[in-house]
Amino acid sequence: MFAVHLISFFFSKLQEDPTKKVDRFLHGMRLHDDQLGDISARFQAEMKKGLSAKSNAAAAVKMLPTHVCSTPDGSEKGQFLALDLGGSKFKVLQVKVREGVGIKKGEVAMEEKIYPIPKELHAGRAAELFDHVSESLKDFLHEKKISLEKKHPLAFTFSFPCEQASLDQGMLLSWSKNYRARGLQGKDVVQALREAIDRTKGMDVEILAMVNDTVATMMTCGFDDQCCEVGLIIGTGSNACYMEELRHIDLVEGDEGRMCVNTEWGAFGDDGALNDFVTEFDRDVDAASINPGKQIFEKMISGMYLGELVRLVVLKMAKLGLLFDGRVSDALRTKGKITTGDVAAMEEYKTGLNNTKNILIQLDLTPSLDDCIAVQHIGTIVSFRSSNLVAAGLAAILTQIKQNRNLEGLRITVGVDGTVYKTHPQYPKRLHKVVRRLLPECQVRFVLSDSGSSKGAALVAAVAQRLASLRRKVEETLALFKINQDQLQLVKGRMRERLEEGLKSKSTSTIKMLPSFVYLTPDGTERGKYLALDLGGTNFRAMLVRFKKQRYRLYHKIYTIPLEFMQGTGEELFDHLAQCICDFLDYMGLKKARLPAGFTFSFPCEQAAIDTGTLVTWTKGFKATDCEGHDVVNMLQEAIKRRNEFDLDIVALINDAVGTMMSCAYEDPQCEIGMIAGTGTNLCYMEELKNIEKIDQRNVPTKRDEETHEAEEDKQNAGANKKKTEVNSVVSKMCINTEWGGLGDDGCLDDIITSFDVEVDKNSINQGKQRFEKLTSGMYLGEIVRRVLLDLTRRGLLFKGHVTETLKTPGIFETKYLSQIESDRLALLQVRSILQQLGLLSTCHDSIIVKAVCGAVSRRAAQLCGAGLAAVVDKIRENRKLDHLSITVGIDGALYKLHPRFSQVLKETVRDLAPQCDVTFLPSEEGSGKGAALIAAVARRKQEM
Ligand code: BG6
Ligand code: BG6
Ligand code: GLC
Ligand code: GLC
Numbered sequence: 001m002f003a004v005h006l007i008s009f010f011f012s013k014l015q016e017d018p019t020k021k022v023d024r025f026l027h028g029m030r031l032h033d034d035q036l037g038d039i040s041a042r043f044q045a046e047m048k049k050g051l052s053a054k055s056n057a058a059a060a061v062k063m064l065p066t067h068v069c070s071t072p073d074g075s076e077k078g079q080f081l082a083l084d085l086g087g088s089k090f091k092v093l094q095v096k097v098r099e100g101v102g103i104k105k106g107e108v109a110m111e112e113k114i115y116p117i118p119k120e121l122h123a124g125r126a127a128e129l130f131d132h133v134s135e136s137l138k139d140f141l142h143e144k145k146i147s148l149e150k151k152h153p154l155a156f157t158f159s160f161p162c163e164q165a166s167l168d169q170g171m172l173l174s175w176s177k178n179y180r181a182r183g184l185q186g187k188d189v190v191q192a193l194r195e196a197i198d199r200t201k202g203m204d205v206e207i208l209a210m211v212n213d214t215v216a217t218m219m220t221c222g223f224d225d226q227c228c229e230v231g232l233i234i235g236t237g238s239n240a241c242y243m244e245e246l247r248h249i250d251l252v253e254g255d256e257g258r259m260c261v262n263t264e265w266g267a268f269g270d271d272g273a274l275n276d277f278v279t280e281f282d283r284d285v286d287a288a289s290i291n292p293g294k295q296i297f298e299k300m301i302s303g304m305y306l307g308e309l310v311r312l313v314v315l316k317m318a319k320l321g322l323l324f325d326g327r328v329s330d331a332l333r334t335k336g337k338i339t340t341g342d343v344a345a346m347e348e349y350k351t352g353l354n355n356t357k358n359i360l361i362q363l364d365l366t367p368s369l370d371d372c373i374a375v376q377h378i379g380t381i382v383s384f385r386s387s388n389l390v391a392a393g394l395a396a397i398l399t400q401i402k403q404n405r406n407l408e409g410l411r412i413t414v415g416v417d418g419t420v421y422k423t424h425p426q427y428p429k430r431l432h433k434v435v436r437r438l439l440p441e442c443q444v445r446f447v448l449s450d451s452g453s454s455k456g457a458a459l460v461a462a463v464a465q466r467l468a469s470l471r472r473k474v475e476e477t478l479a480l481f482k483i484n485q486d487q488l489q490l491v492k493g494r495m496r497e498r499l500e501e502g503l504k505s506k507s508t509s510t511i512k513m514l515p516s517f518v519y520l521t522p523d524g525t526e527r528g529k530y531l532a533l534d535l536g537g538t539n540f541r542a543m544l545v546r547f548k549k550q551r552y553r554l555y556h557k558i559y560t561i562p563l564e565f566m567q568g569t570g571e572e573l574f575d576h577l578a579q580c581i582c583d584f585l586d587y588m589g590l591k592k593a594r595l596p597a598g599f600t601f602s603f604p605c606e607q608a609a610i611d612t613g614t615l616v617t618w619t620k621g622f623k624a625t626d627c628e629g630h631d632v633v634n635m636l637q638e639a640i641k642r643r644n645e646f647d648l649d650i651v652a653l654i655n656d657a658v659g660t661m662m663s664c665a666y667e668d669p670q671c672e673i674g675m676i677a678g679t680g681t682n683l684c685y686m687e688e689l690k691n692i693e694k695i696d697q698r699n700v701p702t703k704r705d706e707e708t709h710e711a712e713e714d715k716q717n718a719g720a721n722k723k724k725t726e727v728n729s730v731v732s733k734m735c736i737n738t739e740w741g742g743l744g745d746d747g748c749l750d751d752i753i754t755s756f757d758v759e760v761d762k763n764s765i766n767q768g769k770q771r772f773e774k775l776t777s778g779m780y781l782g783e784i785v786r787r788v789l790l791d792l793t794r795r796g797l798l799f800k801g802h803v804t805e806t807l808k809t810p811g812i813f814e815t816k817y818l819s820q821i822e823s824d825r826l827a828l829l830q831v832r833s834i835l836q837q838l839g840l841l842s843t844c845h846d847s848i849i850v851k852a853v854c855g856a857v858s859r860r861a862a863q864l865c866g867a868g869l870a871a872v873v874d875k876i877r878e879n880r881k882l883d884h885l886s887i888t889v890g891i892d893g894a895l896y897k898l899h900p901r902f903s904q905v906l907k908e909t910v911r912d913l914a915p916q917c918d919v920t921f922l923p924s925e926e927g928s929g930k931g932a933a934l935i936a937a938v939a940r941r942k943q944e945m
Helices: 002-012 018-025 033-051 126-143 189-200 213-222 280-287 296-301 303-319 340-346 352-362 369-404 419-423 427-438 454-479 485-503 570-588 632-643 656-665 703-717 722-728 755-762 771-776 778-794 815-822 828-837 844-879 894-898 902-913 929-944
Strands: 078-085 091-097 108-114 151-158 204-211 228-234 238-245 258-262 410-417 442-448 528-535 540-548 551-559 595-601 648-654 671-677 681-688 733-737 885-892 917-923
Touching: 018 303, 018 369, 033 369, 033 427, 078 126, 078 454, 091 126, 091 454, 108 126, 108 454, 126 189, 151 189, 151 454, 189 204, 204 213, 204 454, 213 228, 213 238, 213 258, 213 410, 213 454, 228 369, 228 419, 238 296, 238 369, 280 296, 280 303, 296 303, 296 369, 303 340, 303 369, 303 419, 340 352, 340 369, 340 419, 352 369, 369 410, 369 427, 369 442, 410 419, 419 427, 427 442, 454 778, 454 844, 485 844, 485 902, 528 570, 528 656, 528 929, 540 570, 540 929, 551 570, 551 929, 570 632, 595 632, 595 656, 595 929, 632 648, 648 656, 648 929, 656 671, 656 681, 656 733, 656 885, 656 929, 671 844, 671 894, 681 771, 681 844, 755 771, 755 778, 771 778, 771 844, 778 815, 778 844, 778 894, 815 828, 815 844, 815 894, 828 844, 844 885, 844 902, 844 917, 885 894, 894 902, 902 917
Parallel strands: 078 151, 151 204, 228 410, 410 442, 528 595, 595 648, 671 885, 885 917
Antiparallel strands: 078 091, 091 108, 228 238, 238 258, 528 540, 540 551, 671 681, 681 733
16 A cells, blocks of 8 residues: 555655665765775784784784684584573573584484573673573473483583683673673683582583684584585674684694684774774764774674664654654654664565554654655665675685685685574675675675574584593593602602612612712812713713813813614724724824823712722613623723723713712802703712711721811912812712612502503613613603503594504604603694604694693603602701701703703702702703813822822
8 A cells, every 4th residue: 555655656746766865864874895895905904913913912803713623524423402692592402413414414403492581681790690591501401301410511602702712711801782791701701601500500511612603603504514614693793703724823822724713893993993984873873882982893783783773863864854854753762762673674575665664653753755765775774784894894704715725716605693684684685795796706605594503502512522532531641640749759758768778788779879989079179181081871972171270171072872882792882982082082182192081981880999880780772792790991991902092091980970960069069969861860969978888988088088188289279269178178978879760670669650651661671670760861751752642543542543653663752852842932833843754744633632741751750850859858958967958959961951841840849849958950061071070180189199
């Protein structure tokens, strides 16, 4: 009837088309394609700003990483509860996903119930809102007769901006739309929900994943269409997410693959970026909203605001006399009186104009036909602008994806949800058309989410569940390497017992406690030129050290010892050493000089004097024949004789720990402990002579001898060195080389030894020996890691279960890789490239696991060394009957020096286990060579006396 009237109206009156005046009035809302292109480019710039770590804090568009790394692939399965909060309806659901049904358009069974949220809860306390959510969940379980006994995994769609560090955590950045409940902003939303569920009582629920509605929508649609990599909401609010390349997401570690980013595009323009497109009506809508200045883009687009925009335009035009003959009703003046649903109704095909008239009449207005046409046109312009802006935003996202993939064109699906898109009759068509016009090179398919967001949320939860079970299994393995404080105390106690036992004359201790015949730490009076030889660490080093007036100079050369010498005959090994020394002397032009030499030999030697020593047993990677039980000084001298090119006077044989202590004591007189955390591990310290039952106390130099010697020295130095006198007066101590690597050889560490350690020991050249060393030192840590990685791979938890030859190769994973992989500065990309060097092709997820394995193994090593050291410092403190001991540990070895965390954990553990000791660590600068030369200097002096 009204339509007939309308036609006659057109033909009878030759008056201005009422839409024209609206077009003029709303000129600023009618956006041309070039303007949309401009907006699109601005949005893409905003996206980049949000993705970059540098500019993210200041960015309006937050580009939130969602930790959803894959779209559905059909492998998802399980039964989940789901909550959907933040859209126009709050829903509780149960979703059942059968494995393999996705992608191929299979069935997902869903049951849902809508629970109204009382208005006051939107702005009340967040705890009350969540209590309501949780009680609704309980009611749903009752109603659907779902067991309350069982644990239920739950997926949570929460349609607000959250900063997520993982899928099951998310800090609310700010409320948007019509929510502003107090006490949740800045807090973990998942935790708040958990607490509410606990308060409700009687439910056992595990919240596996929290997702934004855009993400859930993308997943829902991705279930049927694998090309769906964008999720879009045009509902109460508006937002979009898409699959971004991980390498572009600065805020998340990782470089490989993709992660879904929730753009939170509603905030586009909050920093003024859209000011030239914002109209006075937008400003009025914003000013009257619950979040002024926020969500500027959203307020130009979404269902919560479109009706209000139309009302404000109509009101303004009426006030200007452009509508209703200038008449305005109270209803028209009232906020919210025109809804977005009304706007949709105005544009209904055929009935739209009639609907418009009815809506205006409902507002106590008496519209003419022209008024109705004009108001309908206002609705069209406002909703058209909305779809245009969405198209511009989408164009930016699709361009970004296209550029990421270096493609000319793109075939992609956008999953969409939201009442505006679903109920506005013209909206989808217009949107699709503009997007295709803006991006003619892209084939964009739009798929409406058929079942809301919960199906997608459940799919995310299903993946999370699978990953969590995988993570749990990895964690279980890593837990084997965790040692708690009580266990560390036990290790400390066991070390202490065996240290004491080892000092006895007929000791059965696995810790050998070898007397070193070094009685004094250096005093700065050492003079002359010495050769220092250093065998047993990573390399063999020959060195010339010159001491002069409390200063020294050092020249050295490094030689590698090939495996065939390490594990050949003793004669070959010592001949090789002689050859290296010869080369060094040649290099220094000292072949003719018969220099006094200190020989650092980093293996356990039974010594009866400073210049002799019988090798008790090889350790680490050495097993040359005919050496054990022989005097190594002799063996070296024999080799030198055989060579017959130079001569040496080996005046001291010392362990590397002892050499390290001496080196550092030259810098710091408080240094009375030497420690090695390198290829092997060991420690020496100054023990009271009276406690060393195993040496013949009659043969040790008496204090009197030393005083005589001191007096001689003092005469020469004219009493210049006071510190020296103090140090020299303490001749009651001897340095003991503990050889602590042998702890556990009697089984006392079996409670912490894992099956991986057992394997490493079994395959070593000294099975059953040096058990502590095998848990703590560079020669073994990499191999332990390799065995753990192999096990995890065999169980399908790593490297996609692909066991490579590399991974099966013993020794391939050197400890230096451990140090590199654990380095904090390394991004996962670098970790992966290290693994790649090793022939291990890893994903980003694999790299995280490998890093965690390295961390667990090296942490245990540092803790155990800390426990051992705590036993030693407490013993020294008690020896001296002190309440508090301040002492320095001279320390060397690649593990200590190169590993990024070893030293820190070592220090923390000593602090915790020996709180009465203040332990300073002094890394040895020149290795143990300087110490060996110092000992040689003292020994030489004695020889001369
Ligand atoms: C629903 C989804 O279908 O759409 C929600 O399940 C989403 O998660 C909502 O928030 C968005 O639309 P609206 O119009 O309800 O805000
Ligand atoms: C060196 C010492 O600096 O460190 C050696 O000079 C010692 O004597 C070595 O054996 C220990 O470290 P690594 O890592 O080489 O075994
Ligand atoms: C608001 C929220 C956003 C959500 C959108 C659609 O913009 O901030 O998280 O996706 O509404 O519901
Ligand atoms: C091994 C050796 C020991 C040495 C240590 C560090 O444990 O047995 O003598 O000090 O390695 O190199």
